[in-house]
Amino acid sequence: xxxxxxxxxxxxxxxxxxxxxxxxxxxxxxxxxxxxxxxxxxxxxxxxxxxxxxxxxxxxxxxxxxxxxxxxxxxxxxxxxxxxxxxxxxxxxxxxxxxxxxxxxxxxxxxxx
Amino acid sequence: xxxxxxxxxxxxxxxxxxxxxxxxxxxxxxxxxxxxxxxxxxxxxxxxxxxxxxxxxxxxxxxxxxxxxxxxxxxxxxxxxxxxxxxxxxxxxxxxxxxxxxxxxxx
Numbered sequence: 523x524x525x526x527x528x529x530x531x532x533x534x535x536x537x538x539x540x541x542x543x544x545x546x547x548x549x550x551x552x553x554x555x556x557x558x559x560x561x562x563x564x565x566x567x568x569x570x571x572x573x574x575x576x577x578x579x580x581x582x583x584x585x586x587x588x589x590x591x592x593x594x595x596x597x598x599x600x601x602x603x604x605x606x607x608x609x610x611x612x613x614x615x616x617x618x619x620x621x622x623x624x625x626x627x628x629x630x631x632x633x634x635x
Numbered sequence: 636x637x638x639x640x641x642x643x644x645x646x647x648x649x650x651x652x653x654x655x656x657x658x659x660x661x662x663x664x665x666x667x668x669x670x671x672x673x674x675x676x677x678x679x680x681x682x683x684x685x686x687x688x689x690x691x692x693x694x695x696x697x698x699x700x701x702x703x704x705x706x707x708x709x710x711x712x713x714x715x716x717x718x719x720x721x722x723x724x725x726x727x728x729x730x731x732x733x734x735x736x737x738x739x740x741x742x
Contacts, residue, residue, distance in 0.1 A: 526678070555729060555730075557730075557732075563734070564639075564732045564733060564734045564735070565679070565722070565724075565730075565732040566732070567726075567729035567730065567731070570728055570729055577728070578728060578729060581729065613678055613679070615678075620666075620727075620728045621666060621667070623667075623669060623681045623684050624669075624681070624730060625681055626671075626678035626679045626680070626681075627678050628676075628677055628678045629677075629678050
């Protein structure tokens with residue numbers, strides 16, 4: 523069974539540019555989560571989808587971040603315009619239901635210069 | 636405020652030297668306590684879920700236990716391949732993570 527995949531693995535952009543991260547969850551997992559770890563800090567929650575609906579986006583830092591999940595399958599996280607403090611590793615995770623364990627992707631390392 | 640705290644931050648063991656990692660938590664509405672392993676440059680890899688105090692789970696050299704306030708990850712006779720960062724997390728839907736324990740097992 524294929525795991526959670528994320529693209530790209532690395533992205534280096536300049537301040538003010540736009541970047542879109544993609545996550546493909548495990549097939550059949552209705553729950554999809556985005557998390558982020560900035561340098562030296564713990565992994566922190568950004569938002570949670572159930573199928574195509576946003577269940578909880580309380581962790582989104584500001585309105586420069588936009589997440590979508592088309593048709594309840596893959597998800598994208600867009601940062602526009604990017605700021606220096608957005609640098610970090612963005613993880614996607616999926617689970618069958620909100621009680622079950624979450625399986626994480628390899629992450630996308632974002633560097634904003 | 637919901638919080639997960641792990642100790643120690645780093646641990647160096649000799650191969651075969653057993654030890655324990657600690658995770659203390661104050662999370663309202665906790666539905667489960669999760670342990671993950673993370674290798675450099677990779678995403679967290681699921682190890683265990685514990686749902687109630689007194690529960691224990693084992694996998695190879697690892698055993699996780701849970702009380703009402705903390706969880707322990709016991710590592711018995713570790714090998715160099717057990718070297719990784721071990722993450723503890725809890726929550727209701729979204730996971731609240733600790734900062735992890737970096738374990739190094741020397742041959």
